[in-house]
Amino acid sequence: MLSRVAESLYWMSRYLERAEHTARVIKVQLNLMLERETEDDDRHWRRMLKSLAIDLAEVQAGEAQALAKSLIYATDSRSSIVSCVMAARENARQVREQISSEMWEQLNRMFHAVTRADAEEASDVSDFLQAIKDGAHLFQGITDSNMTHGEGWQFIQAGRSIERASALSTLLGVHFREFYGKDAEPEPLEWIGLLRCCTAFEAYCKAYTADLRPNRIAEFLVLNPSFPHTIRFSADALETAMKQIGAEVSSRRSARVERIAGRMQATLAFGQIDEIMSSGLHAYLETVLRQCSQAHSALYQTYIAYPIEAALQAS
Amino acid sequence: MAGTASQSALPAPFQDYGLDEAYDEMVAPDGNARPHYEHLYQTLRELPASEFRRRQQISDLSFLHQGITFTVYGRKEGTERIFPNDLLPRIITSDEWSRIEKGLAQRITALNLFLKDLYHEGRILKDGVVPRELVYSCKHFRRQMRGLYVRKDAYVTVAGTDLIRTPSGEFVVLEDNLRVPSGVSYMLVSRQVMKRIFPDLFRQCGVQGIEHYSQALLATLRALAPQGCAEPTIVLLTPGVYNSAYFEHAFLARQMGIELVEGRDLVAHDNFMYMRTTEGLRRVDVIYRRIDDDFIDPLAFRQDSSLGAPGLFNAYRAGNVSLANALGTGVADDKAVYAYVPAIVKYYLDEDPVLNNVETFQMSDAAERHHVLDRLEKYVVKAVGESGGYGMLIGPQSTAEQRDEFRRRVEADPRNYIAQPTIMLSRAPCIIDGKVQPRHVDLRPYILFGEKTTIVPGGLTRVALKKGSLVVNSSQGGGSKDTWVLH
Numbered sequence: 001m002l003s004r005v006a007e008s009l010y011w012m013s014r015y016l017e018r019a020e021h022t023a024r025v026i027k028v029q030l031n032l033m034l035e036r037e038t039e040d041d042d043r044h045w046r047r048m049l050k051s052l053a054i055d056l057a058e059v060q061a062g063e064a065q066a067l068a069k070s071l072i073y074a075t076d077s078r079s080s081i082v083s084c085v086m087a088a089r090e091n092a093r094q095v096r097e098q099i100s101s102e103m104w105e106q107l108n109r110m111f112h113a114v115t116r117a118d119a120e121e122a123s124d125v126s127d128f129l130q131a132i133k134d135g136a137h138l139f140q141g142i143t144d145s146n147m148t149h150g151e152g153w154q155f156i157q158a159g160r161s162i163e164r165a166s167a168l169s170t171l172l173g174v175h176f177r178e179f180y181g182k183d184a185e186p187e188p189l190e191w192i193g194l195l196r197c198c199t200a201f202e203a204y205c206k207a208y209t210a211d212l213r214p215n216r217i218a219e220f221l222v223l224n225p226s227f228p229h230t231i232r233f234s235a236d237a238l239e240t241a242m243k244q245i246g247a248e249v250s251s252r253r254s255a256r257v258e259r260i261a262g263r264m265q266a267t268l269a270f271g272q273i274d275e276i277m278s279s280g281l282h283a284y285l286e287t288v289l290r291q292c293s294q295a296h297s298a299l300y301q302t303y304i305a306y307p308i309e310a311a312l313q314a315s
Numbered sequence: 316m317a318g319t320a321s322q323s324a325l326p327a328p329f330q331d332y333g334l335d336e337a338y339d340e341m342v343a344p345d346g347n348a349r350p351h352y353e354h355l356y357q358t359l360r361e362l363p364a365s366e367f368r369r370r371q372q373i374s375d376l377s378f379l380h381q382g383i384t385f386t387v388y389g390r391k392e393g394t395e396r397i398f399p400n401d402l403l404p405r406i407i408t409s410d411e412w413s414r415i416e417k418g419l420a421q422r423i424t425a426l427n428l429f430l431k432d433l434y435h436e437g438r439i440l441k442d443g444v445v446p447r448e449l450v451y452s453c454k455h456f457r458r459q460m461r462g463l464y465v466r467k468d469a470y471v472t473v474a475g476t477d478l479i480r481t482p483s484g485e486f487v488v489l490e491d492n493l494r495v496p497s498g499v500s501y502m503l504v505s506r507q508v509m510k511r512i513f514p515d516l517f518r519q520c521g522v523q524g525i526e527h528y529s530q531a532l533l534a535t536l537r538a539l540a541p542q543g544c545a546e547p548t549i550v551l552l553t554p555g556v557y558n559s560a561y562f563e564h565a566f567l568a569r570q571m572g573i574e575l576v577e578g579r580d581l582v583a584h585d586n587f588m589y590m591r592t593t594e595g596l597r598r599v600d601v602i603y604r605r606i607d608d609d610f611i612d613p614l615a616f617r618q619d620s621s622l623g624a625p626g627l628f629n630a631y632r633a634g635n636v637s638l639a640n641a642l643g644t645g646v647a648d649d650k651a652v653y654a655y656v657p658a659i660v661k662y663y664l665d666e667d668p669v670l671n672n673v674e675t676f677q678m679s680d681a682a683e684r685h686h687v688l689d690r691l692e693k694y695v696v697k698a699v700g701e702s703g704g705y706g707m708l709i710g711p712q713s714t715a716e717q718r719d720e721f722r723r724r725v726e727a728d729p730r731n732y733i734a735q736p737t738i739m740l741s742r743a744p745c746i747i748d749g750k751v752q753p754r755h756v757d758l759r760p761y762i763l764f765g766e767k768t769t770i771v772p773g774g775l776t777r778v779a780l781k782k783g784s785l786v787v788n789s790s791q792g793g794g795s796k797d798t799w800v801l802h
Contacts, residue, residue, distance in 0.1 A: 002580050003591045094556050096382070097569035105380045112379070151593065249594040303593040308582055311595040 003304045005095045006155045010299070012091035013159030016107075019084035020136035021167045022052060022071060026081075027129040028196045029068070035189060041065060051174040051197075053167075054079060072128065073120050081132055082114050100146045103139065110135040151248045154241040158299065161238035166292040168231050169285040171197060172221055176281050180214050188212050195221075198229040218281055219273035231288055232268040238295060239265040245303070253306070257298035264291040326360065328751050338482050338741035339753065340405060351408045351801055354519045355744075359403075364749045370512045371402055371746060377508055383501070383562055399794030400505050401745045402512065405756060405776040406520065412772055412800045415478065415486055418670030419760060420768045421660060423474055426493065426647045427764060428663040430470035433646065434460045444662050445655045449679075452730055453652065454700050455494070455645025457608060459615060463632055465641045466539050467765065472639035473532070473603075474762045475499070475774075478670070480741035487671045489738075489757065491656070493648040494640065495605050498775045499761045500563035501795050503528060503570075509797040521802040523772040528761070529570035535765040536571075536601050539637040547600035550574045550590065552581070554606050554622045559790075564605050578606070583626025586633040601637045602627075608642050650699040650733045651677055678725050678732040687734040688725065691718045694734040696725065709785060711737050740785055745778060745796070755779045757787050758798065773798035 029048045036044060045064035049056055052071070059067060074080045078087075089111040096104045113131065123131070147153050175194045179186040191212045195201040198221055207224070208216045224230045242261040246254035267287070276284045334342060341352040348356035378397045407415075432439050433450060440447045450456055475496030477489040506525055510517055533549070540547035553564035555577050568575035574590065582589045582596060589596035604611060610620040615628035630636045646652065654675040660668045676683040676694070687694050691710050698706035708721040725732045742753035760774030776798045777787035787793040 001593050002574055002576060003593055004577065004580050005574075006593050090556075093382070093561075097565040097575050101381065104382065108382050109380055245593070249592075251594050253595075306591075306595075308584075308591075308596070311591075312584065 001098075001151050001155075003306075005098050005152065007304045008091040008095040009098065009152050009155040010159040012088045012095070012107075013156040014163040015084045015088035015091065016136050016139060017160045017163040018079075018167070019081045019088065020133055021164070022079070022081050022084065023129040023132040023136075024199065025052060025171070025197045026068065026072065027126065027133075028193050030126065030129075031196075032189065032193045047174060047178060051171045052079070053170045072125065075115075081129075085110055085114050085132070098152055100142070102142050102146055106135070106139050106142055110139070151245055154244045154248070157237055158241040158245070161234040161241065162292050162296055164229065165231050165234035165238065166289055168198065168221065168229065168234070169288045169292070172218070172231075173282055173285045176214070176218065180281070191217060200227060200229055203227045215273055215277055218277065222276070222281075222284075223268060223271055223273060225269070232271075235261075235265045235268045235288075242295075242299075249303070251302075253302050253310070257295065257302045260291065260295050260298050264288070264295065267291070328359065328364065331750055331752050332744070335742075336482055337739040337753075337755065338480050338484050340480075340741055340743040340756070351406050351520075354516055355403065355406065358513070358516050359744070359751055367402065367746050367749055374400055374402060374508050374512055377511075378504070381504065383504055398501055398789060399780060400501075400508065401754075401778055401780075401794055401796040403744050403746060403751075404509060404513070404516075404520075404797045404799045405743045405758075406799045406801065407758075407773070409523075409801055411486070412523075414669060415760065416770050416772075418486075418488075418668065419476055419762050419770055421664065421666060421669055422476065422488070422491070422656065423471060423762050423764045423768060425660040425663045426474075426491065426656070427468060427470050429659045430641075430644060430647055431465070431468050432663075434465075434643065435462060439659070439662055442662070444658050445652065449651055449655075449730075450646060453646045453649045455608065455643065455649060457643030457646075459628065460641070460643040464634065466541065466634075466637045469539060469639070469765055470641040471644050471647070472535055472539065472641075472764055474764065475759045476762065478758045478760070479673075479738060480758075482739050482741075484741075485671070486758070487673055488656070489673055490650065490653060491648040492759075493644045495607060496759075496761070497560040497563055497605075498759060498777075498795075499528065500566040502761070502773065502775045502798070504566070505795055505797045517799075520799060522799040523802060525771040525773055528771045529567065531763055531769045531771065532567070532603075533571045533573070535763045535769070536603055536639055538765045539601050539639055541600055541634055541637055544600050548574075548598060549601040549603065550576045550599050552576055552578070552602050552604040552606055552611075552624075554578075554610070558605075560605065567603075573603075578621070578623045581624035581627065583624060583630055586626075586630045586635055588624070588627060588630045588636045599636060601639065603639050608645065611642070645700070650675075650697055651679070651730070654733065673735050673738060676734040678729040678734065683734075684725065684729055688722055691722065693737060695737050696721050696732055696734045698731055699733055700731070705790070707786075709737065712785075737785070740779070740787075743776070743778070743796070745780070747780070747782075752782070754782070755785050755787070756796070772800035 025048060029044065033041065033044070042062055042064050045068050046056060049064060049068060070077055071080050073082050075082055077083060089107050092099060092104055092107050143153070143156060179190060192201055195204050195217065200221060204217065204220050207220060221230050223232050225232050225236060227233060239261040242258050246258050332342070334344065341348055341356065343349050375397065378400055383398055429439065439445050440450065471493045473496060475492040475498060477492070478486045479489045480486050502525065536549050537547060550573055551564055551568045553561060553575055555561065565575055576590055580590050581599065582591060588599040590599050606622055609617045611623040612625060612627040613620045613623055614625045631638055653672065654677060657668045657672055660666060676687050678684045678687070692713070694710045696708040701707070708717060740755040740757055743756045744751050745754045756776050756778050758774050758776050760770055763769040776796045778794045778796055779785055779787045780794045781792050784792070
């Protein structure tokens with residue numbers, strides 16, 4: 001597979017995952033606002049922005065809500081949902097002969113729906129966000145059902161897993177720093193909100209009943225191996241994708257990226273929640289973030305932006 | 316004759332379908348439908364207007380969702396537009412087609428012999444059949460190609476020749492596209508859509524298939540593999556996603572199952588070409604290039620090109636990679652050289668051309684130039700190296716200022732222009748605003764030349780969607796329709 005193609009598939013997948021994640025977090029936030037005291041609005045919006053890894057250094061008090069709104073439609077902000085869908089589609093366009101026609105058509109349909117000149121007026125925010133989530137789910141379903149599960153598909157999995165693992169780490173970090181270990185316990189509503197941001201509320205209840213305890217929530221979202229929106233699950237998926245790619249390309253250079261993905265997976269697989277909490281969840285999540293970015297760089301150096309000399313020696 | 320016919324009123328929905336001096340593809344001068352159009356004619360009479368609208372919507376949506384768009388240069392907004400596809404097929408009988416097929420095969424064979432001769436001995440120049448200065452002054456003549464061996468002598472592997480039908484009903488050649496002709500994907504997609512929209516009509520008429528185009532193209536490219544290369548790696552080289560024909564590049568690559576590469580994916584090393592893959596570097600043997608000569612290798616041609624692959628020309632010269640089409644083929648589709656094609660056919664094949672040319676005046680010839688410049692309003696003037704309908708004056712539809720402007724340009728650089736009498740292109744029925752209306756059309760069949768010559772039956776029928784317009788190029792408000800060659 002061409003390196004450029006691998007790169008585009010990887011980013012197509014990352015951008016779409018990002019659009020979906022942002023849509024879900026904003027939707028949950030809008031829902032929570034209905035039941036909160038209005039004087040705290042700015043604080044809540046700020047927390048939400050931080051949990052999406054938006055830099056707040058420049059943002060004045062009272063501006064957070066407007067900024068959050070711009071995260072949906074603004075085409076001049078690279079983090080907005082519309083920009084992410086556009087970027088995903090642009091990447092898909094560069095490799096449209098590599099993905100199935102149905103995948104392309106679905107992404108193209110989403111693109112036309114969100115870039116309609118009147119997209120902002122035509123539907124209410126909540127419907128718009130729902131449409132993004134549905135569109136992304138449909139795209140993932142199409143991808144799984146009619147694209148060859150070969151190298152290209154694995155790069156799509158790798159992109160989604162890295163994006164998801166890092167987004168979850170940021171989200172959890174911000175929420176636990178604010179809610180956990182404080183004298184005043186936060187409302188159960190806030191914990192439910194966090195779980196909902198990961199579509200995990202129902203799954204959590206099945207595992208631990210509706211008894212919301214911070215340790216269990218952390219254990220579920222960080223270490224649960226079978227729910228798709230957890231860090232552990234994403235790390236497993238990343239490791240599998242890297243192994244499969246390594247097996248397909250039969251290149252000696254792939255060992256490094258497989259080792260990095262394997263180490264990240266092992267850390268999570270053998271993690272104990274009480275140890276993690278006592279030595280600091282925050283530091284633990286920082287490590288996960290660092291490993292994600294290491295995996296990203298290693299993937300680039302191995303498969304995409306390798307020096308020609310290295311390839312000539314190897315062949 | 317046309318005058319009497321236009322008085323006999325046609326039944327609904329043909330009220331607006333008056334005949335004029337142009338050849339009409341559907342209606343004979345006596346006002347009756349031509350026999351091969353009978354089925355379509357009946358369908359049109361029976362189908363309610365709402366049904367047309369519904370089917371047009373299905374067609375437009377399917378083009379939009381598949382992203383079948385082209386890029387219009389020089390506009391900032393809405394640069395990606397869908398290619399307008401008209402619902403009604405243009406129908407050609409098998410007799411008409413076999414003459415076209417014979418004529419095109421003859422023409423491409425002669426043009427390939429001509430190119431080989433030009434870049435080697437130059438017999439045709441020595442014999443004075445084609446003037447030497449005409450060839451050497453052509454901006455698409457590549458002196459780098461002198462004496463270079465081209466695999467199987469296939470200079471032009473893929474050609475798209477534009478045919479028009481004159482008022483007498485004869486198909487003539489308007490121009491050849493021998494560099495990187497595009498549009499074949501529209502032909503293939505528009506067929507897929509038509510089969511969905513008019514399945515019954517399609518069966519009734521008995522249409523020859525065109526779906527084997529991709530296999531034929533792949534086989535043609537495979538035959539170009541360098542000596543001793545049994546399983547060649549074939550790639551399609553595109554300028555990238557911002558090129559107006561990117562959709563087509565992606566489409567063909569997928570249909571053939573070959574990699575779609577950009578210049579930055581290619582690496583030259585020791586006169587071999589490689590592509591960067593996740594596995595490392597992989598040898599490339601045949602390149603179906605959709606980049607112009609000028610941009611293909613910054614080391615050999617334009618240095619400011621960022622689209623090409625540095626070192627490609629050396630690998631090509633060493634015979635380690637084959638290109639389709641070869642470099643330097645543009646000299647044979649120069650519009651001034653075009654006038655000599657009948658003589659070229661005669662010279663190499665000793666046959667009379669099956670398909671005639673349109674009468675062409677060389678502006679570099681003083682007598683012809685004066686003749687044309689005195690009657691500019693009657694002629695079409697074209698710049699010789701341009702395509703896509705750019706750099707062209709249509710006399711009868713021009714203003715006095717435009718004519719003065721062109722007169723100045725022609726006098727400043729006569730070699731760069733030719734003139735042809737304005738020809739009424741034939742008309743075919745189209746659905747415009749829910750009514751059947753006539754619009755002018757041409758026909759571009761695609762010819763594959765290699766070990767054998769393959770021409771899939773039909774081609775791209777381009778339509779000038781503006782009423783009365785004679786310009787069919789997509790960049791100038793043209794659309795397309797499916798072309799049905801009957802059994």
